[in-house]
Amino acid sequence: MGLRQVWRFNSFRRTNVILQHLGMSKHTDAAGEVLLERRGCAGVITLNRPKFLNALNLNMIRHIYPQLKNWEQDPETFLIIIKGAGGKAFCAGGDIRVISEGGKANQKIAQDFFREEYMLNNAIDCCRKPYVALIHGITMGGGVGLSVHGQFRVATEKSLFAMPETAIGESQGLFPDVGGGYFLPRLQGKLGYFLALTGFRLKGRDVYAAGIATHFVDSEKLDMLEEDLLALKSPSKENIADVLDAYHTKSKIDQDKSFILEEHMDKINSWFSANTVEQIIENLQQDGSSFALEQLKVINKMSPTSLKITVRQLMEGSSKTLQEVLTMEYRLSQACVGGHDFHEGVRAVLIDKDQSPKWKPADLKEVTDEDLNNYFKPLGSNDLKF
Template identity: 60%
Template sequence: MAEKKKEADKKPRAMLSRGLRRLNVVFMHMRMAAPFSSSVEDEVILQKIDTKGVITLNRPKALNALNLTMIRKIMPKMTEWENDPKMTMVLIKGVGDKAFCAGGDIRAVTEAGKVGDKLAQDFFKEEYILNNKIGTYHLPYVALIDGITMGGGVGLSVHGTFRVATEKTLFAMPETGIGLFPDVGGGYFLPRLGGKLGIYLALTGFRLKGRDVQKAGVATHFVQSNKLANLEQSLLKLENPMPQNIASVIQDFQQQSTDIPDNEFILAQHIDKINTLFNGATMEEIFKNLEEDGSEWASQQLAILKKMSPTSMKVTLRQLLEGESKSLQECLIMEYRLSQRCLEDKDFFEGVRAVLVDKDQNPKWKPSSLAGVTPQKVDWYFSPLPSERELVL
C-alpha cells in the first residue's frame, strides 16, 4: 500500500513539473514574441539616417544574443529599406564593448523544444530567412563585428558585403560541443574559407581572435575598435555610397589601424596538417588520420573532438561536404531540416544542459561513440520534413 501511495504522490508532482515547464516556456515565448512591450522595443534599435539604415543590437547584458522578437523587427525593416529607392546602405552593430552578438537565444529554444512549443520551429525558420535576406541584399551591408561573434551573430554578419573585425572580435562556431551543428549558413561559408579550414573550425569549435578573423576570411577588413565610431560616421557621411566607395573608406581606416600588431595567422603553422588530416569523407577517416599522424598537435585535436557530440560531428561533416556545391539557399533549407531533427533527438538538449544550464561541462552523448551513429541516423537528419514544415525561401 505504501508503494502505491508513493506512486500516486509522484503523478501529481510530475504533472505539476510538466505544467510549470510549459508555463515557463509560455512566459519565455511572450518575452521573445511580444511586439509592443517597451522593454522589448529597445532590444534592437532601427534608425534611418539620411539614406542609410542603422541596426543596433541592444542587449548588452545578454551579449546582444538574438531572439525571435529582434528577428521579427529587423526583417521587415530591412525589406522596407531595400524597397526604398532612396536608401543606399545598411550598417549593423552591437551595443557594449563585449559582444557584437554572442549567438541566438538557444536556451529559450531548447526549453520550447522540450514541450513542443512552436517557438522552436519559428526561431530557426525566421532566423534563416533573415540570413538569406542578408546574403541576397540589394544594398551594401556593413557589419561591425566588435567583440564576441558566434552562432546567430555570425548569421547576422558573415553573408553581408562587408564584415569589419577589431582586436576584440572573437569568432567561433562551437555547436558540435552542444549537440548542434554550425548553422545560419555555416554549410555555405565554412567550406569556402579555403582548404579544410572551415571543416576544422566547425568540428573543433576553434576560436579566432582579432586580425585572425580577417586572415581566415570570416571578416573582410580589420579596424581597431577605438576607430569604429569614426569609421561609422565616415560611412554615414558618404553621399551616394557604392560598394567601391565603402570599401575605400574601410580600407583607409584599416591602414590606420597600426596600434594592433599584424602577426602571422595563428593557424599558419598548422594549415598543411589541417588540409591533410581533416580531409576525410567520414569522421572515422579524420580520427584515423589524426591517430596515425601522432604529433602533439594532432593528439590535441583528437582529444578535443572526443569531447564533442559524435552525432553532431557526423552531421556537421556531411553538411559542409554537401555545402561545397550548394547555394546559400540550398544550404539554409538543408540546415532547417537539421535544426528540426536536433529538436527531435537528444544531444542538443543534453549539450545545452551541460554547457549553458548546469554548466558541468560533462554532457552524456547518445550515442557516445562515432561507431554508434549509424549512416541511417545521419540520413534521417538530412531527410525532408513534411511539406508544410519545410523552409521556403
Template identity: 60%
Template sequence: TSARLLTTQIRIFLSEFGGYLKAIRWFLMSSHVEAEVLLEKVGRAGVITMNRPKVLNALNLNMIRQIYPQLKKWESDSETDFVMIKGTGGKAFCAGGDVRAIAEDGKVGGPLPVVLFKEEYILNNAIGTYKKPYVAIIDGITMGGGVGLSVHGRFRVATEKTLFAMPETAIGLFPDVGGGYFLPRLRGKLGLFLALTGFRLKGRDVQRAGVATHFVESFNRPSDLTPDPVSPLRPFRLFSSSSVEGIIQNLKADGSDFAKKQAETLARMSPTSLKITFKQIQLGATLSLQDVFVMEYRLSQACMRGSDFYEGIRAVLVDKDHSPKWNPSTLEEVSDQSVDQCFDPLGEKDLKF
C-alpha cells in the first residue's frame, strides 16, 4: 500500500543518517519537564524539544533565543550529522507564536513586537538555509510559529495526528514566518486558499499538499484504526482572481457547499488582513526567502501599528467571544493605498541578515 511505501521510504532515509529510527520512536514518546526548550545530542543527532505542552508548545522569545545559537553551533560541529525538532505532550508540535504576549506588550508600547518578529524571522531563515539535514517531526497541531520552525527545513515528517494551518487572518495578522515564500509555491491556488481561509490540513493531506515531505504513522497508534478519509484537496480555481473581492464573487457564483463555506469563512476574517495577505502571496511568489522575510517584517510592524491585531487577539484569545469588530469592517473600505503602505520600507529599522 502507499502507506507502507511511505513508511519504507522514511525508514530508508533515516538509515542513511546512522539508523536513528529507534531514536525517533523515543523522541515521539518521551516527555520532559522544567525547561521550555531542551537542546541535546543523541548520538550524532542534535535534538530540539519544545516543552510547553500546557500551551501547545507555543513559541516565545526565550525559546527563540535558545534555539538559534544552538542551531548555528551544530551547523559547524563535525560531530553533528543532522538536527531534529519535535514537541512534547502528544497534542502539538507547536501551535504558534505567543501572540497574546505580543499584543499585551504592543498595546503599551513595549519592545516585544519589534524584537520577537525580528529574531523569529532570523531563526526561520537559518532553518531555511541550514547546511545540514533538518528534520521536523510535525506530530500534532502545527500552526503559525510552528510552521516557521518546520516548513523551511529539508525534511518535514507528518503523522495521522498532524493538523496544519495558517489562521492569522482571523486575528488581524497575515501568514508570516515565511508564508509568503512557501504558500505561493504550492500547486495551483492552494497556497492562497490556505493563506486567506486558515483551512486546516490533516494527516496525509499535509504531505499531499506538499507541506510535508514524508508521512509516517505515529508509533503509539492502535493498529485497528480505520484509514484516513478521502482527501478534501481539490483544484482551487475559485481562488484565481486579481483581488479578494473577485475571489468572493467567484465563490458566491459557484454556489457549491464548498464555495459557500469558504465565502462564510472569509466574511469572518479581518478585511485588512485579507488584502495584505493577498498581496503578500502575489509578491512572495517571485522573491527569495530572505526577501520574503524582509517584506513580512515590514508587514508585522504595520499590523502592530493598526488595530485589527489587538482586536483579533481580544476576540479569539482573551474574551473568546469570536466576534471581532474589524476596522475597516468591509473589504471595500480597505484602500489600495493603505495596503501598499504596509509594504513600505522601514529604513534603518528594516530586517537585516
C-alpha cells in the first residue's frame, strides 16, 4: 500500500470513526438535514437546515421517526433531546412551498407529508423516554409540533413562538395544525383561540408564561444545560426535571417581567368565548380599544375559510384526545391542499411575496356550514390511523 493509499485509508477510517461517534453511519442523508447522535445518556436530534430556519421536510421526518422509536426501545438511551442548528431558529415550520408545488402537481406529497408529520407528533406525545425540546429561536407551525407534545420544553429569551397558519405566515397549512386543535384550547382561558386566530407572536419568557414552554433558561446557559443533561447517569424523569428546574430557577433575564398579555387576558377570555368568528369580530368592534382594533385588523386580513375552520377545529379539539385531533387535522390538511386559499397564501407570502392574497370566498358570509362540513368529512380508507 503506497503512502497516498495509506493516507486515504486513514482518512477514510477517521471519517468512519467520526461518523460512528456521531451515530450517523446509518444516517448520512441528503446533506445531513437532520443529525441523529447518541451522546452520553441521550439521543440527540439536531434539525440542521439553518439557512432555511430548520424548516421541516419529509426527508427529515423520515429520519427522525424511526430513530425516535429505536431510542425508545434502547435500554442505554434515557432521554431524547431535540434542538435546531444555527442559533436563529428551532424550527420555523414545515416546508410548505414544496407541499404547495407538489400538491398542485399531485396530491401524494401532501398526503405523505401531513400523514407522516402527524404520526411523528403522536410518537413524541406517546414517547416513553423523557423528551426535551430546546426551543431557542423561531418556533412556529411544524416546529411547534416537534416540541409542544414532548414532556419538557425549554424556552430562552430568543424564543419566538407563533401559530401563523391562518395568514399562512411561515408555516404550513391554513389552520393551526400539528395538534394545535389539542394543545391550543387547553392553554389558560381563551389564550389558544387568540393565538390561533391572530397569529400573535410570543417572545422569550412569555412563551413560558403562556404554558407553551415548561422551563425558561438564559440562552448563554443552554450549552451547559445540555452538557449537564448528557452527563447524567441512568437518569429518571425526576433527575432530568431537577436539572431543568435548577437552571430555570437561576435564569435572570426578564425574571420580573409580567406576561405580555396579562392586562388583556380578561378581555381576550370574553371576546374569544364566542362560538362563531362573526361574533368574535363583533366583540372586538364593540370593545373599540386600540388593542381590540389591532387584533381586528389582523383577523380581517386572514382567509375567511381558515378562520371558520380554526374556530371549529379548536372547539371540537377541546374535548378530543390528541390522536382524534390529529385524525381530524389530517382531514382538514387534505381538504385545504385541495382548495384555493392554501396555494394562494403560499403564492402571496412565499412566491410572489406581494403579501396580498385574494381569498376565495373573500367574505365570511360566503363560507357556508355545508362548505365547512366538507372540510371535516372523514376520508374513508385514506383517514389517518394510528
